Amino acid sequence: MSEPMRIRAHGENGNAVVRVLMSHEMETGLRKDPSGKPIPAWHITEVTASLNGKPVLTAQWGTAISKNPFLQFTVKGGKAGDRIGIHWIDNHGEQRSDEAVVT
Amino acid sequence: MSIPRIPSSRRQLLQRSAAVAAMLAGAGLWPRLAAAQAGWNKAAFEAKNVDDVMKALGVARPQESKEITLTAPDIAENGAVVPVAASSALPGVKRLLFLVEKNPNTLAGWFDLSDAVEASVSTRIKMAETSRVYAVATTADNRVLFAQKQVKVTLGGCGG
Numbered sequence: 001m002s003e004p005m006r007i008r009a010h011g012e013n014g015n016a017v018v019r020v021l022m023s024h025e026m027e028t029g030l031r032k033d034p035s036g037k038p039i040p041a042w043h044i045t046e047v048t049a050s051l052n053g054k055p056v057l058t059a060q061w062g063t064a065i066s067k068n069p070f071l072q073f074t075v076k077g078g079k080a081g082d083r084i085g086i087h088w089i090d091n092h093g094e095q096r097s098d099e100a101v102v103t
Numbered sequence: 104m105s106i107p108r109i110p111s112s113r114r115q116l117l118q119r120s121a122a123v124a125a126m127l128a129g130a131g132l133w134p135r136l137a138a139a140q141a142g143w144n145k146a147a148f149e150a151k152n153v154d155d156v157m158k159a160l161g162v163a164r165p166q167e168s169k170e171i172t173l174t175a176p177d178i179a180e181n182g183a184v185v186p187v188a189a190s191s192a193l194p195g196v197k198r199l200l201f202l203v204e205k206n207p208n209t210l211a212g213w214f215d216l217s218d219a220v221e222a223s224v225s226t227r228i229k230m231a232e233t234s235r236v237y238a239v240a241t242t243a244d245n246r247v248l249f250a251q252k253q254v255k256v257t258l259g260g261c262g263g
Contacts, residue, residue, distance in 0.1 A: 015221065028229070030207060045143040049220075056219040062148040064203060064211035066184045066227035073214070074221040091143075 007100035009075075009084045016078020016102045018049070020071045020086050028063040043091055044069060050085040051075050078102050148210050153202055153237065156210045157247070165239050168248035173238035174225075175252045182230040182256040187238070189250070190223035195243035199224050205234035230256045 003023035009016050022044065029041025047059040049071075057073055075084070082102040089095040147159035157164055174188040189199045199222065200213035211228045222240070230236075233256045239249045 026229075028207075051219055054219075056217045057224075058215045059212060060143055060148075061212035062208055062210055064206050064208065064229045066229055070186075070225070070227045072188075072225040074223055076219055076221055 002094065002096050005086055005088075005096065005098040007084060007086055007098055009078070009082075009100050009102040011078065011080055011102060012074075014077060016075040016082060016084070018071075018073055018075060018078075018084050018100075020049075020069075022069045022071070022086075022088060022096075024067070024069060024088075024090065026063065026065055026067045026069060030063075041091065044088045045091050046089050047071065048087045049073065050087075051078065052083050053085065075102075148208055150209055151207075152209055153204065156200075156202060157239075162241055163245070163247045165237075165247040165249040168240075168250065171238055171240050171248050171250040173236065173250040173252050175236050175254050178255045178257065179230060180257050182232070182258055184227050185230050185236075185254060185256070186225065186227050187236060188223070188225035189238035189240070190221070191240050191248075193222065193240070193242060193248075196222035196240050197243055198241045200237075200239040200241075201226070201228055202237040202239060203228065203230055203234050204237070206231050230254060232256055 006021040009018040024044050025042055027039055027042040031039045033039050041063055043063045044061050048055050049057040056075060080102050083099055084102060085097060085099045087095065087097040144159065147156050150156040150159050170191055170193045172190045175185065179185040187201055189201065196216060198213055198215050201211040202209050203211055214224045216222060234254065235251050236254050237249050237251050239247065241247050
């Protein structure tokens with residue numbers, strides 16, 4: 001089971017700035033373990049961000065997004081009390097959803 | 104996870120994403136977002152150069168534009184974690200992509216934007232070696248624009 005995401009969302013100039021830190025290995029598939037066996041790719045493939053339950057941003061990621069991915073975006077007109085949800089799914093089919101409230 | 108479980112969870116996953124896509128499409132909302140749910144674009148992520156990425160995505164060759172802003176460091180001491188940001192003040196930016204010319208796979212990732220978010224995203228990417236980094240934007244009127252920056256990497260972030 002993956003660790004919870006850290007989601008911070010705060011109001012700024014009438015918008016909500018959302019910062020997300022996900023917990024994921026983001027293994028490229030290009031590395032080898034000490035015995036020389038390739039380590040298979042393991043990475044987040046799709047991310048969906050929602051505002052009060054409605055999708056506002058989606059992303060597709062490859063292996064070149066850094067380990068423990070960081071994402072920042074800005075929701076127009078986002079205000080205190082709005083709910084920001086983030087969902088990811090990886091190439092193993094594992095997924096995780098977390099939510100935060102705009103402050 | 105034991106091997107026999109993989110097909111089953113994968114099937115469930117496919118069913119679930121199909122259901123979500125159908126629901127969104129049925130509601131007539133967020134057609135682009137629903138399309139994104141339909142599956143990860145393997146061909147685009149396996150492309151080895153900028154032209155092939157654009158071909159896999161079915162968009163034109165990007166044109167350099169001052170309307171796109173790419174923020175990236177001049178020198179990245181650690182290629183495993185290179186902060187990048189892309190933004191544009193243009194109206195109707197639908198997608199922002201990050202590409203690294205000399206990475207084993209050129210495309211790092213992309214972001215599909217609804218009208219509810221600003222055309223501005225930041226993330227962190229891996230870079231195998233010193234390379235040109237591209238921020239590409241596609242707009243509602245089918246323009247494909249880019250900004251680029253050379254980023255010097257002193258320690259690569261991809262190999263073993």
